Amino acid sequence: MTRKESAVDVLIIGAGPAGLVAALWMSKCGINTRLVEQRPYHLRVGGADGIHPRSMEMFESFGIDEEITQVWEPITGWALWCRNAEGALARSARMENPTPVRCRWGPGLLQQGIIERIVKQHILEQSCVQIDYETTPISLVIKEDSLGDPDSHPCVLTLRHDDGAGVSDELVRAKYVIGADGARSWTRKQLGFEMQGTRTRSVWGVTDLVVVSDFPDIRLCSTINSYGEGGLFFLRRERGLIRFYVQLNRADEELPATSITQELIIETLQKLLRPYTLSVKRCEWWSTYTVAHYLSDGMTKYDRIFLVGDAVHNHSPLVGLGMNISMQDSYNLGWKLAGVLKTELNSTILSTYESERRPVAEELIETDRFHLQLFDAVTATGSEPAWMLEREEAMQPSMQGFAVNYLDPLLTAAVGINRRPGALIELGKRFPQLNVANHATGKVYSIQTLLKSEGKFHVVVFAGDLSIPHELNRFNTFGTALKQIENQIMVKFNVIAVHRASKTATELASMAEIFFPVDETTGRDYDRVYCDMETNYEEAGIGEYGAVVLVRPDQYVGWSGELEDVQDLTRYLQPIFETKKQVPYNN
Ligand SMILES: Cc1cc2nc3c(=O)[nH]c(=O)nc-3n(C[C@H](O)[C@H](O)[C@H](O)COP(=O)(O)OP(=O)(O)OC[C@H]3O[C@@H](n4cnc5c(N)ncnc54)[C@H](O)[C@@H]3O)c2cc1C
Numbered sequence: 001m002t003r004k005e006s007a008v009d010v011l012i013i014g015a016g017p018a019g020l021v022a023a024l025w026m027s028k029c030g031i032n033t034r035l036v037e038q039r040p041y042h043l044r045v046g047g048a049d050g051i052h053p054r055s056m057e058m059f060e061s062f063g064i065d066e067e068i069t070q071v072w073e074p075i076t077g078w079a080l081w082c083r084n085a086e087g088a089l090a091r092s093a094r095m096e097n098p099t100p101v102r103c104r105w106g107p108g109l110l111q112q113g114i115i116e117r118i119v120k121q122h123i124l125e126q127s128c129v130q131i132d133y134e135t136t137p138i139s140l141v142i143k144e145d146s147l148g149d150p151d152s153h154p155c156v157l158t159l160r161h162d163d164g165a166g167v168s169d170e171l172v173r174a175k176y177v178i179g180a181d182g183a184r185s186w187t188r189k190q191l192g193f194e195m196q197g198t199r200t201r202s203v204w205g206v207t208d209l210v211v212v213s214d215f216p217d218i219r220l221c222s223t224i225n226s227y228g229e230g231g232l233f234f235l236r237r238e239r240g241l242i243r244f245y246v247q248l249n250r251a252d253e254e255l256p257a258t259s260i261t262q263e264l265i266i267e268t269l270q271k272l273l274r275p276y277t278l279s280v281k282r283c284e285w286w287s288t289y290t291v292a293h294y295l296s297d298g299m300t301k302y303d304r305i306f307l308v309g310d311a312v313h314n315h316s317p318l319v320g321l322g323m324n325i326s327m328q329d330s331y332n333l334g335w336k337l338a339g340v341l342k343t344e345l346n347s348t349i350l351s352t353y354e355s356e357r358r359p360v361a362e363e364l365i366e367t368d369r370f371h372l373q374l375f376d377a378v379t380a381t382g383s384e385p386a387w388m389l390e391r392e393e394a395m396q397p398s399m400q401g402f403a404v405n406y407l408d409p410l411l412t413a414a415v416g417i418n419r420r421p422g423a424l425i426e427l428g429k430r431f432p433q434l435n436v437a438n439h440a441t442g443k444v445y446s447i448q449t450l451l452k453s454e455g456k457f458h459v460v461v462f463a464g465d466l467s468i469p470h471e472l473n474r475f476n477t478f479g480t481a482l483k484q485i486e487n488q489i490m491v492k493f494n495v496i497a498v499h500r501a502s503k504t505a506t507e508l509a510s511m512a513e514i515f516f517p518v519d520e521t522t523g524r525d526y527d528r529v530y531c532d533m534e535t536n537y538e539e540a541g542i543g544e545y546g547a548v549v550l551v552r553p554d555q556y557v558g559w560s561g562e563l564e565d566v567q568d569l570t571r572y573l574q575p576i577f578e579t580k581k582q583v584p585y586n587n
Contacts, residue, residue, distance in 0.1 A: 003169045007153050008034045009341050011174035013137055013187050015039075017048070017112065018309025018326035019180030020119040024062055025334025027126040029455040031341050034172065035123075036135040036159060038181075044113030046208060046285035049235065049243055050075075050320025051115070054401025054430065056105035058331050061453040061555060065105075067118045072110035073236050079217035083226035085382055089275065091217070100400050102424060102432040104446060107400070109237050111208075112323060134163045140177075140190045140305075147302050150340070150347060151175075154304055176337055177305040180330065185311035191301045195314065197294035197365070202372055203255045205246040205265030206317065207286035208237065215276040218242070224272055227382035231375040232272040241284060244269055245317070248288070251376040260288045291316040291372055293365045299358060303350040306333055313361040315368035318375070324401060325364050329357050331453075335553035338455050343579050344491055352408040360404055367395055405429055406556050413572050416560035417549075423541025427560060431460070431551045434540060436498050436530035439508060444533070450496055451555050458553075461497040461515075461563070462537060464546035467505035471545070475499075478548065478563040479512030485570060486514075489577040498530045500537065500544070 010026055012019045015037035026033040051072065059065045080093040099106040123129050139158040146152035153173035161168045179187025188195075211218070223233040230247035237243050246269050249255040265286060270278055294314040300306045309326030333353045339345030374388050384392075397403040405428045406412050412428040424432045433446040451458045459482060464471040475497070486492060497515050499506065508516045508529060519525040537544065550559040550569065559572040 003171060005171040005173075007173045008032055009174070010034075010176045010178065010337060011036070011155070011157060011172060012178045012180055014179070014181035014309075014311075015116070015120070015131065015133075016180060016182055016309065016326070017116065017119075017323045018311075018330050019178065020116055020123065021058075021327040022178050022180060022308060022330035022334050023123045023129050023131070024119055025330065025338055025453070025455075027123045027129045028062065028453060029335070029338035029342065030126065030128050031338050033129040034174075035129060035131045036137065037131070037133050038136045039133060040163070041133045043117060045111070046206075046287055047112035048317065048320070048323035049109045049111050049237060050324070051108050051110060052321070052324045052399065052401045053100055053103045053105040053107060054404075055324045055327055056108070057103070057430070057448065057555070058327065058453070060104070060449060061451060062122065063452070064118055064122055068110060068115065069108070071114060071238055072108040073238055074106055074108045075221055075235070076106075077220055079220050079222040081217070081222060081224040082378075082382065083224070083229065083272075085227050089224070089226075089273075094217070094220075100397075100402065102434070103400075103402070104433055104448075109235050109243070111238065114238070115323075132159075132161065135159050135161045137186065138169075140187070142302065142304065144302075147304060150343075154302075175304075175341065178330070178333070178337075179305065179307045179311050180309050180326075181311055183310045183314045185307065187305065188296055188307055188311050191298060191305060191307070193296045193298035193307070195294040196297055197292065197314070199290060199292040200251070200372065201249065201254055202251060202291040202316075202376070203248045203257070203260065203288060204291065204316070204318075205244075205248050205260060205268065205286065205288050207244050207246075207262070207265055207269075208241050208284040209244060209280050210240050210282040210284075211242060211278050211280055213273070213276060213278040215273055215278065225375075225378040225382075226272050228379065229272060230268070230379055232269060246272065247375060247379070250379060257288065257290065262286045289316065291318070291368075293369055295361055295365055299354040299361075300350070303347065303353075306337075306353060308333060312357075313364055315365055316372060318371045319368055319399060321364055321367065321399070325360060328360070328401065328404070331554050332357055335453070335455050339553075342455075345576060346578050349410060349576055352406075352411050355408040356406045356411075363398055363403070367398060370395070402430065404556075410575065411552065411558055412556075413559040413568075416557075417542065417547040417562060423539070425540040425542070425549055425557060425560065427557050429557060431458075431549070431555050431557055432540070434498075434536045435533045436536070437503075437533055438527065439499075439503060439529040439531055440526040442503070445530070447496060447498070447530070448555065450527070451494065451551055453553065454494075455553050456492065456494045457558075458494040458496065458551040458555075460549040460551060461495070462532075462540070462542045462546040462549070463497050463499040463563075464544060465501050466499040466511075467501035472506065472510060474563050475546075476512040478566065479514045481566040483512070483514045485566075485573065489573060491577060495528050496530065497528060498532050498536070500532045503531055
C-alpha cells in the first residue's frame with residue numbers, strides 16, 4: 001500500500017450540508033481546504049428537503065439563491081385536516097404561508113441531494129478546495145505541544161482512499177479540522193465527546209412518492225391528525241414528488257424497527273387518508289426513524305477541531321430544521337476560521353463558535369421535542385391544547401431561523417444605538433431586509449443583499465440628511481475615521497451608506513473618499529451610497545441623525561452606535577482584529 005503525505009489549512013470530514021457550507025466559506029475566502037467524504041459521488045435521494053427563510057438568505061449571500069429557486073417548490077400554504085372521534089375526516093383550516101416580515105423569502109422544499117449538488121458546484125469554482133470521495137479518516141492525533149503556534153499543523157490524520165479498485169493511505173497534517181460527519185460522527189468519537197439525551201418510542205415512516213389521489217389538498221402541504229390513530233403530514237416537492245411523513249405508532253406503543261416495511265408505511269398512509277384514495281405511481285425513496293433527541297457534550301477541542309451539524313445535534317425531521325441548523329453552524333464557523341487563517345482575525349474568536357451555537361442546538365432539540373408532544377397530544381385528544389397552539393405560534397421565528405441572538409461579548413457589543421423594543425436592527429440578530437435605492441442609478445436593493453458572504457465585515461452607515469451641511473460634515477468626519485481604522489487594522493470593510501436627502505440635494509463628489517472611492521475596474525465605486533426608502537430609519541430604531549451598524553461577515557449585528565462613537569467602535573474591533581498577540585492555548 002502506498003502512503004503519501006500532505007498539509008492543508010482546513011480538513012473537513014463529511015460532504016453533507018454542514019460540510020459543504022463550511023467548504024463554500026473556505027472557497028469564497030481562498031483557504032486551502034480538503035473535504036473528504038466516505039460515499040462515492042452520486043446524487044443523494046431522500047433526506048432533508050425543507051429550506052427555511054434564513055437559509056435562503058444565506059444562499060443569497062453566497063450568490064446561489066437563483067439556482068435553488070429555479071427548481072424548488074415554495075411552501076405557499078398549509079391545509080389542516082382532522083378526523084374526529086366519529087371517524088369523519090374534514091378540513092379544519094387552509095392557510096396562506098405569508099413571507100415573514102422583512103424577509104425576501106418564505107420557506108421552500110428541495111431535495112437535499114440537489115441542494116448539495118448546487119453548493120458543490122460553487123465550491124469547485126475556486127481551486128483552493130479539493131473534494132475527495134470514497135475517503136475516510138482512520139486515525140487522528142493532536143500534537144498538543146504545537147497548539148499555541150498559529151502556523152502549526154497540530155491535527156495529524158491518516159486518510160484511507162478506497163474507490164473499490166485500490167486502497168491507499170495518506171498522512172494529512174491540518175491546521176484545523178471540521179467534523180461534519182453526521183449523527184454517527186467518527187470525529188466526535190475521536191474527541192471523546194458523548195451524545196446526551198433520550199430516545200422515544202415514536203416511530204415514523206417517511207417516503208418520497210409520485211401518487212394518484214382524490215384528496216383535495218394533495219398538491220398543498222397538509223397535516224392530517226386522526227384522533228386515536230396517528231398523524232400524517234405531506235409536502236409538495238419538485239418533479240411531481242410528494243414527501244410523506246407517517247406516524248406509525250402511538251406514544252405508548254412499542255414498534256420494533258424490524259417490523260417496518262414500505263408496505264406498512266403506504267398502508268398506514270392510505271388508512272389515515274380514507275375515505276380519499278391514494279395509489280402509488282412511483283416510490284423514489286422510503287425510510288423510517290425512531291424519534292430521539294441527543295446533543296453532544298462538546299463542540300470543539302482546543303478550538304482546532306470543531307463539530308458541526310448532526311455530529312452535534314440529533315432529533316427528528318418533524319420540524320424540518322436539521323439541515324438548516326447544520327448549515328447555519330458552518331455559516332457561523334466558516335468566516336471565523338477563514339479570518340484567523342488569513343491572519344486578519346484574532347484566534348480567540350474561535351471560542352465563540354460553541355458559545356454562540358450551543359444555545360441554538362439546545363433550542364432546536366426543545367423545538368423538536370415540543371412538536372412531537374404536539375402530534376401525540378392531538379392523536380390522543382383529537383385537538384391541540386390552547387397552550388400548545390400559543391407556544392407553536394411563539395416558536396415561528398425560530399422555525400424560520402430568525403430567533404438566533406448571538407450574545408458572546410467578544411463579538412456582540414453590550415450596548416447599541418437601539419433601545420426601542422421591537423426595532424428591526426438589534427445587536428446579536430441578523431441584519432433585516434430594508435429597501436434602499438442606489439444613489440447613482442436609482443436601482444432598488446434590499447441592504448441585506450449587499451452584505452455578501454465574502455469574509456468581510458460590513459459597515460452600514462445611516463447617514464441622516466446629507467443636504468444639511470453639518471450632517472454632511474459629521475458623515476464625512478466618520479468616513480475619514482473609518483478609513484483610518486481600515487489602515488490601522490489592515491482590513492477593508494464593505495461600506496454601505498444610507499442617507500435621507502433627496503437624490504438631487506446631495507452629490508457623491510461631496511462625500512468622503514471611503515464612500516465614493518476610485519475603483520480599478522469601474523473608475524469609481526458607485527455601489528456604496530444609497531437613498532433611504534419607506535420608513536427604514538424609524539422601523540430600524542434609528543434616530544433622524546443616523547447611526548452606524550457594524551455587521552459581521554455572516555450578517556449578524558455586532559456593534560452599533562452614533563457616528564461620533566468612533567472610539568467605542570475601535571474598542572469593539574480591537575480584540576477581534578488584533579492578530580499580533582496570538583494567545584497560546586492554555587489547558
Ligand atoms: C427523512 C429525513 C427528512 C429530513 N427533513 C429535513 C428537512 O426538511 N429540513 C431539515 O432542515 N432537515 C431535515 N432532515 C435532517 C437533515 O437531513 C440533517 O439534519 C442534515 O443532513 C445534517 O447535515 P450534516 O451535514 O450535519 O450531516 P449528514 O447529512 O449526515 O452528512 C454527513 C456526511 O458525512 C459523511 N460521513 C460520515 N462519516 C464519515 C467519515 N468517517 N468519513 C467521511 N465521511 C463521512 C456521510 O456520508 C455524509 O455524507 C431530515 C432528515 C431525514 C432523515
